[in-house]
Amino acid sequence: MKIKISDDFNLEKIIYSGQCFRPYYYDGIGRFTFQNHILYVEFLGDCTYDFSCSKEEFESIWSSYFDLDRDYASIRKKAKDIFLKNAASFSQGIRILKQDKFETLISFIISQRKSIPAIRGSVEKLCEMYGEKTTVGEDSFYAFPTPEALAKASDSDLASCGLGYRVPYILDASIKVASGEYNLEALDNLSDDELFSALKEIKGVGDKVANCVMLFAYARTSRAPVDTWIQKIMDTYYSGNNPFPQYKDAAGIMQQYAFYYIQNHKI
DNA sequence: CTCCAGGGTTTGC
DNA sequence: GCAAACCATGGA
Numbered sequence: 001m002k003i004k005i006s007d008d009f010n011l012e013k014i015i016y017s018g019q020c021f022r023p024y025y026y027d028g029i030g031r032f033t034f035q036n037h038i039l040y041v042e043f044l045g046d047c048t049y050d051f052s053c054s055k056e057e058f059e060s061i062w063s064s065y066f067d068l069d070r071d072y073a074s075i076r077k078k079a080k081d082i083f084l085k086n087a088a089s090f091s092q093g094i095r096i097l098k099q100d101k102f103e104t105l106i107s108f109i110i111s112q113r114k115s116i117p118a119i120r121g122s123v124e125k126l127c128e129m130y131g132e133k134t135t136v137g138e139d140s141f142y143a144f145p146t147p148e149a150l151a152k153a154s155d156s157d158l159a160s161c162g163l164g165y166r167v168p169y170i171l172d173a174s175i176k177v178a179s180g181e182y183n184l185e186a187l188d189n190l191s192d193d194e195l196f197s198a199l200k201e202i203k204g205v206g207d208k209v210a211n212c213v214m215l216f217a218y219a220r221t222s223r224a225p226v227d228t229w230i231q232k233i234m235d236t237y238y239s240g241n242n243p244f245p246q247y248k249d250a251a252g253i254m255q256q257y258a259f260y261y262i263q264n265h266k267i
Numbered sequence: 268c269t270c271c272a273g274g275g276t277t278t279g280c
Numbered sequence: 281g282c283a284a285a286c287c288a289t290g291g292a
Contacts (some may be wrong), residue, residue, distance in 0.1 A: 117290085121290080166287095
């Protein structure tokens with residue numbers, strides 16, 4: 001179905017801004033997955049996009065996945081200093097995806113001390129090894145593994161996905177969710193500070209990963225994760241100070257503009 | 268070969 | 281409380 005989107009919406013920038021690891025852009029078409037759903041999106045010009053889904057699925061899943069109710073153009077213009085003005089302008093088109101909570105948690109535990117291509121490789125191997133093969137029409141893909149599937153995985157099989165020392169972290173997170181000790185959906189009712197603390201009780205989840213999960217799966221846009229690249233920006237352009245908290249609910253979006261910008265203008 | 272990657276935990280002071 | 285050592289692995 002054709003969807004008109006007048007606000008910022010660039011498929012390549014959304015996909016390759018480092019917030020997600022399974023979607024990809026190929027031959028002018030973006031491919032996204034969410035749980036057992038798959039979606040292709042093509043830009044047709046004139047603010048019009050072809051979504052390969054029904055109206056019902058668009059409204060129940062993809063509209064919130066792409067955060068389409070938020071006005072990014074107005075947020076982008078709130079950048080105050082010259083660095084963030086440049087970053088926001090360069091990154092125009094990025095949106096913060098609201099991704100599956102368990103997938104985001106596991107993916108960002110894996111992300112520590114890995115390059116983005118290496119993260120993508122590990123996540124894809126996990127899906128092929130433990131994900132349910134899902135067929136939609138003539139198309140098929142591997143869904144991200146369920147907590148139950150990962151909770152009973154063996155150390156050696158997980159290690160074969162290139163997870164290294166993170167294997168016990170993945171198991172701890174999966175067992176906590178599969179056992180019901182953690183209900184990731186119910187955690188959405190917590191305040192930012194409470195959710196932050198709850199996530200950090202999982203092994204391998206520190207400040208940065210917790211903030212990434214909050215921003216990319218719980219839509220807590222006031223969270224601005226500080227990784228090595230954001231730290232370099234703070235050291236280079238802000239005398240070591242953090243420029244993001246002042247943007248309050250837009251802090252995470254500004255952070256994502258900065259991250260995408262610096263990835264493409266490495267110092 | 269060496270160095271680094273969207274960090275976190277453990278240890279020592 | 282903070283700083284430093286340590287962690288597996290793939291890619292440049």
